[in-house]
Structure formats: C-alpha cells, structure tokens
Amino acid sequence: MIYIKLTKRQEEIIELVKKNQPITSEQIAQILKVTRAALRPDLAILTMTGILEARPKVGYLYSKKGSNNIIYDYIKEITVADIKTKPVIVTEDTMVYDAILQLFLNDVGTIFVVNNGYLTGAVSRKDFLKIAIGNTDVHKVPIGVIMTRMPNIITVTDEDTAYEAAKKIIEHEVDSLPVIEKIVTDEGKEVFRITGKVSKTNITKLFVKLGSNS
Template structure:
C-alpha cells in the first residue's frame, strides 16, 4: 500500500478464525476449536492476539464477535492512543546569558537542532533554533559576546505541548508551526512566571514512533 501504514499481518490460522467468527459469531472458543479440529488450549494464543489487536471482541458466557475493523483502522486507533509523556526525551537547555558561540557548541555536541532557553527552576523563557544561530553568525560579529537572549524566540510566542497530549497532536503542531521540536511543559504550582520544561518532542521522535509501529505490526 503506497504511502500508507503497514497493515497488521495475521497467520493463516488467525485469518481462518476471523472468517469463522465473522460468519457465525457470536461463537465460543470451544466451537471454534471444534471447527478447526484443534484443542481450546492450542487456539488460546491466537484468540488472545486477535482480541488484543482489536479484530475480535469477547464477552463472558457469550463468545467472540467480529469487530468489523480493518488492520489500518486498528493501527490508526493505536496511533491516536500514543501520548507525549510516553515518548518525550530529555530537553537540551541553556540560559539567556549563554553566548551564541556556546549555544552552537552545545547544539553540536548534543546533536540537536533546537535549544530551550530556561531560567531558574527550569522555567521556559525562549527557544533558539539552528536557523537563529546561523543568522546570528553571519558577518564579522563576536559570537562569544552575543547572548542567546538576543536571538531567541520568546514566550508567549512559542508552541508547546503537555505530557498528556497525544503524539498525533504534537506531530500536527510540528507540521503546522514548521518547527523541528516542541518543548514539553507543565504548569508550576503558584508559578506565574511561566511553565517548566520537562521534555521535548521532535520530528525524529515522531518518526521513530511510527517506524516502531510499522515494524511491530506483524503478529
């Protein structure tokens, strides 16, 4: 499927179980086993996989139902359940007083494209990108004398996300805002001076998550 998500691949026996349940459900595990001339214990792993994957629904004392959902629908549901707090990485930060030279060195050593500028308590005050630092380095300026605070984007003009946001919503913000990274923030109790940075979500974060989903789609 060009450009689409990799569908969940089922074994031949699991496909057969799906057909039986689709045609005759609700049906018990014992009846499915009888139709396949297998024991209930042999089928238990297959039924567990099909149920946990969302292809089948099970009700006590009634049996199995076909959910009617395709592999891509189920994968889409799983994607929408991914949260920022489960995928965020450690933020790379600096202070307003940090020189542009030192910020460039930090960005290079940490292999990141964005630095979050914080003050005491990890409070977010700005963001500086690779593009910001590149602009400031043009010309014959002394990069060690220029503080990051002069070239950074300041709050509240910064797009952020929270730990409870979905990864999908964070990805949408990355695309719509045309930025490479989002600071993950939480509100501080009694903190009127701004939110605290507790992580970061980048385009690489999102890409890794979708690659893992694709590679883990085969059951």
C-alpha cells in the same frame, strides 16, 4: 490491543457486499465460485465482528461499525510522555556561540532557554544559522537576545498524544516542541517548567519502532 488480519477472500466478500448489498450467501458463493459451506466461516467472522450485518430473508449488508482505521486507534494511545527525551537547556545569558557548541555536543536541533528554572525561549538550528551568517558577533551576544520568546513557542504536555505533537510540528513548521508543565506561582503568575522535548527525530524513532517486527 490485538488485531486480526482479514484473509484475501474475506476482503473480497466485503467488496462484493459493499457493491451489491443486500446480497445473499448463495449469490456470494456463486460469484466467488465456491460452495456455501466453504463461505460459512468467513461470513461468520465478518458478521461476528460487525463488519457485515446478516438480515434474515434479505441478505448481507455492509456495516460501518467495523472501523478499518487501526493505525489511528493504535497511535492515539501513545502519549508525549512515552516518547519525549531530554532537552538541552541553557540560561538566557549564555553566549550564542556557546549555545551552538551545546547544540553540536548534544547533537540536537533545538536549544531551550530558561530563566530562574522556567522556560522562556527556544532557538533552532535554522535560527542559529541565520544569526551565524549575519553580522551578529556570536561571541558577544547572549542567546536571550535572539531567541524566540514565550508565549510564541509551540508546546505540548505529557498527556498530549504523540499524534498531536507530530501535527503541531508539521502545522507550525518547527523541528522540536518543549514538553511543559504549567505552574502558578505564589504571586498568581503562570510559569512553565520544561520536562522534555518531542522532535521530528522522536517521531521518526517512534515510526521505526511501530514498524519493527519484533
């Protein structure tokens, strides 16, 4: 995808047309204090791209076809599969203390929990902190007891956009989302394999990548 940045004068012309439509090229030239000939390339670009509409014997009109929400279009092409990273996973019988160690060792914010290979729960740094300052003996309680359990976990799939993932993170006030794949077992039960995670860190990294001039 390639975009062209409009020049200052082209933007001025758009503003003029928006406010005074219909407006002729003579009138635009007069206001901007330039010749009609000087305006020609700019008006050509603006009409050919559909931002302005040239109506014979009437003048120029502003057309809403020329979308200016570039970022939206661009961002909508980035999927969860593009930005997901490896999740840190423990089993339900892991002691809370050991899960916290995994959190530090891997420097992540959320631990995901599986049972028989399928996602069953998640525990955030915040959840762990709550437990740690409470009366729970973190060495004796398994993570399965304190975790947030499916289906109360907000999830995404590979095909979701990065934008949708970010929106879920903000709306549900969570730090990280497991990327899941739904499987129906032979017994007709729905289970979920975890194939990655998307966290605020992944979104922030994506933001940095988008803004990098390279």
